[in-house]
Every structure is written in structure tokens, then in C-alpha cells.
Amino acid sequence: MKTKTMYIKGMLAKYAMYIAFVILIIVLSVVSPVFLTSTNVINILRQISVIGIMAVGMTFVIATGGIDLSVGAIMALAGVISTSLVKGESTTPLMVSLLAGLLVGIMCGAFSGFFISRLQVPEFIATLATMTITRGFCYVYTNGRPITGFRDDYKIIGTGSVGIIPIPVLIFTVIVLLGVFFLNFTQFGRHVLAVGGNEKAAIVSGINAARVKFTCYIISGITSATAGIVLAARTQTGQPVAGEGFELDAITAVVIGGASLSGGSGNVLGSVVGMLIIGVMTNGLDLLNVSSYYQKVIKGAIILIAVLSDRAKKK
Template identity: 55%
Template sequence: MSEISNWKKADTFFSKYGIYCAFLILVGALTIAFPPFIKPSNIVNVLRQTAVNGILAVGMTFVIITAGIDLSVGSVLALSAVAATSLAHPGEYPLILSLLIGLLVGCACGALNGVLIAKKRLAPFIVTLAMMSVARGVALVYSSGRPIINLSDSYNQIGGGYLAGIPVPVIIFLVIVLSGVFVLRYTRFGRYVYAIGGNELAARVSGINTTRILIWTYVIMGALAGVAGIVLSSRVMSGSPAMGEGYELDAIAAVVIGGTSLFGGVGSISGTVVGALIMGVMDNGLDMLNVSSYWQQVVKGAIIVLAVLLDKRSRN
């Protein structure tokens, strides 16, 4: 009986803290294989590279907890970036205007997704797949298919600047993470998000306005896609309609690896952060070890499948 009890304790521990252990093991293995990996300059570089995917992943956590999905975030990121950078040329408009336009574009795309999903009862996969195509197309039309360059120094500082020695994108990511943790853990809205993911019908019967909560969930996702678009475009100093391709998959991977269930009702921002860091550390470490980008894609896919299998096992 004691052996069974110990096994159950180990299984419970792994279910709760396995992702954190995996992250530490990954960092340790990469440090042993390539000692310069642990240098402070490289750690800062990893955090800066992780920031954009992490921002998207925080929003995706809200969506997936409701048992939804958003495949449009990469395209919405590009559209927001193009809209923001078009107003970020030196000496033309105030910086705040370009930032607001980028955020509003992201919010509008998220709101449209939310209305079609929550009010029209269309499948999130279909709605966001359509938005992925529409947003990318609008970005291409608006920019005539060319990157928007010649951005103001103040705009470029958002993605390339430092504050107290910390990259600005990392600070933005940290603020969004703390805000996400607060909303999910300590607000009524956060409790409703979990309730909808656990059982939407029961949540509706209990008096929760599930339509409004779902719409706002996708608005949050759109807004964070807008933030990510601003950060990325300022970091590369241009707004390209081609940017963000495949970012939706990286965001979903970070969320799933972090322990958020694709079936809804289970998940945390802290797990998502670790999932995003695992993705960032893996990309950086494999690059430093000169592993082919083709094999990196194979490793990413295998990790996602493993995470989904563990999620399914934990629910059985």
C-alpha cells in the first residue's frame, strides 16, 4: 500500500511541477553541452526573443481555457504592426497615436472573432482561420505588399530600448504576465473564464453572461496581438505584412506545453510563461549548437504531441 501511495504522490507531483522540472533539466543540459548558453548576455537575449511569443501566449491562455482556439493571432499581429508603423514616421504624428491605432486594430479583429463565435455560435477554429486569411490580406493591401520603414526613434525604442538595463520588450511582457495572473486568479471575469471552459452550458444556466465573457476573451487576445505587433515591428524597425507567420502555432505550443488543457477549464499564466521560456530556450540553445532549423521543427512538433498526450492522460 505504501508503494502505491508513494507512486500516487510522485504522479501528483509530476502533474503539478513536471513542466518546471523539465525547464530546469533543459537549461542544465544546454549549459553542460554549451557553457556560454548561461552567460547573462545570452539569458537577456533569450528573454527578449521570448517576449513576443510570450505576449501572444498569455492571450492564448485565456482563449484556450474557454475551450477555444485562435489561429489568427499571427496575421492580426502583422495587420496591427502595419497600421501602427504607417503612423510612426519621424515628425508626422505623436507616438501615442500610432500605438493606439495598433491596439485598436487588434481589438477590432478580436471583437469580430468573439462576436461570430459567441453570438453566431460558429466554431472558433473556422472563424479564426478565416480571420487569419482576412487580416493577412488586409495587411498586404494596406501596405501594397511592402514593408513600412523609416520609423521614428521613439517608436524603435519600444522594441530595442532598455530601462534600468532590462530590455523594454521584457518589461512589457512582465507587466502583461502580472496583469494576466491577477485577472485570472483574483477577478470575477477570470472565474467566469474557467467556468465557461469547464462547462459552458452550466455556466450559462448559473447566470453567467457567457456571450459577453467570450467576446471579451477574444478582444483581450486581439489586443495582445496588437501589442506583440508593435513590439516586433519596433524591434526590427519596420512593419511588414509578412511578419508573424506561424506565430499562432508557437503561442498555442507554449500554452499547451505549460499545462493548459485544450479541453478547457484548466490552465495558468505561470505555466504558460514556463512553456514560452521552454520554446525560447530550446530555439536559442539549438541555434547555438548549430542544429538544423529543419530538425528544430521536428523537435517542436514532438514536444507539442507529448504535451497533448500528457494532458489527455491527466484527464483520464
């Protein structure tokens, strides 16, 4: 009997996130008749796609036991750099604009990764510095003004669709699939989890922990830049203030998805479900006309519950 009880508790703990997600959908579909309409479902997917893209990269970072506070600022800088190249009558090829935005992500991720992996600067401090410097560059580059009036071929990235599926959702899906592949089915993914689980043991076993960490921050930078490009195209403006506070939503999604803040565990699909929980909850509260102030309180409570749940699993 005791063994059976422990098994049931273990299964409930393992699938608590999915159970909570199903219950949330059921409750919202009952209290709001428009919640499960195709229009609203697509709207939810479109809304979560930007932060969801960031959450994929954040999963790699948190799996190593790190944290990245710079993702929102990287998003903003990638957005303003890429949109500035296709503004007005510019003849700059779209691909050059997109590559410039992605290069911003690579450089910012490499900047943080270098200080963390080579100079042993704490992740919180290194990425906080990157966040501040990058946000400052946003204001310097734009003089504090949004960039508007860029070409339609750029805008379609955020506003277009293939059939009924918005392009941002397709981009999100592709990045999720790539994230799942690299974290779950490659040697690099195994090294990421090994470094996060026990860095010293990983080094003894021959894993280059510094290189793994460095690469993870570059991945986070690339996904943040991609999210910035999508957001700028969707809102049709390159905002130097874009992405403020988005890092908290990305971290929340990853933690809700089952990743441990101490490292050693992480699941891209779990992070997606975590992002879906946040998106569904936010959408449902909007439909119920709940104040955004209360929504912040609820999000904070969810983070606390997720962290406490993680600690309980380790005991």
C-alpha cells in the first residue's frame, strides 16, 4: 500500500504541470464561451510565440544552472537594428536585415558567455551588465525614438500567415523542434544537463564545461534576437523599450515547465507547456476583465509555487 501511495504521489508530481494545464482549460472554457473558439486559440498561440521563442534559449541556460537577464534587452536591440536597415525606401535585402539582427544576438550572448565561462563572473551579474549595456545601445542607436515606416516584406514576418497559421507561430514551432532535437537527442544536450547537474564531475569526465556554457548563452542570444525580429514585425515598430520584463516571463515558463534553477534538468517541451499555461491564464484573465495589476500578482505566485515544487521534488 505504501509503495502504491508513493507511486501515485510520484506520478502526480511528475505530471502536475499537465494536469494543471488541462484543469485551467476546462475552467476557462466553462466561464468564458469564447475561450475555445478557433480565433481565440490562434490569438493565444500568436501571443505566446515571441516569449516562447525566448524560453527555448532560456531552457538551455537554466539547464546549466545559469540565468540570463539580458534576453529582453537583446530582443529590443535586434529589433531596432534589423528594422533600421529596411526603413523607408531602403534597398537593403531582407536577409541582410535579418542576419544583422541575429548577429546582435550572437554577439550579446557571446559577451555574457565569455565573462561567465572564462572569467567566472556570476551569471546574474554578467547578464545584468549585458542587459544594461545592450539597453543603453538601444537608446543611443535610436535616440530614444521608435523606428517605424519599414518595408512590407519585413512586416509580413509578424503579421503574415500560412493558411490559418500565423508565421510567428510557425517560427516558434521550428525553434521548439530544433531545441528538442539538440537538448534531447545530441551529445551537446547531454553535456548541457551534465554540466548543470554536477559541473566538477562533468569536467572530470572530459566535458569542456566552459565551452558548453558559452554555447548556451549564444543560443539564448540567438533565440532572443529572433523573438525581437518577430515582435518588431508584428507591432510594426522597432522599440528601444521592447522586451522590458520579458525575461521574467521566459524564466517563469522554463521553471513551470519543470527545469530546476540549480541546473541539471530542463525540457523544451515542458517550457512550451509552461508558456502555454502563462498564455492561457493571461488570455483567460483578460477575457474575464481581470486587472493587469492582479495578473502580475498571480504570475508572481505561480513562480513561487513552481520553485517550492522544485525544492519539494529534491527532498
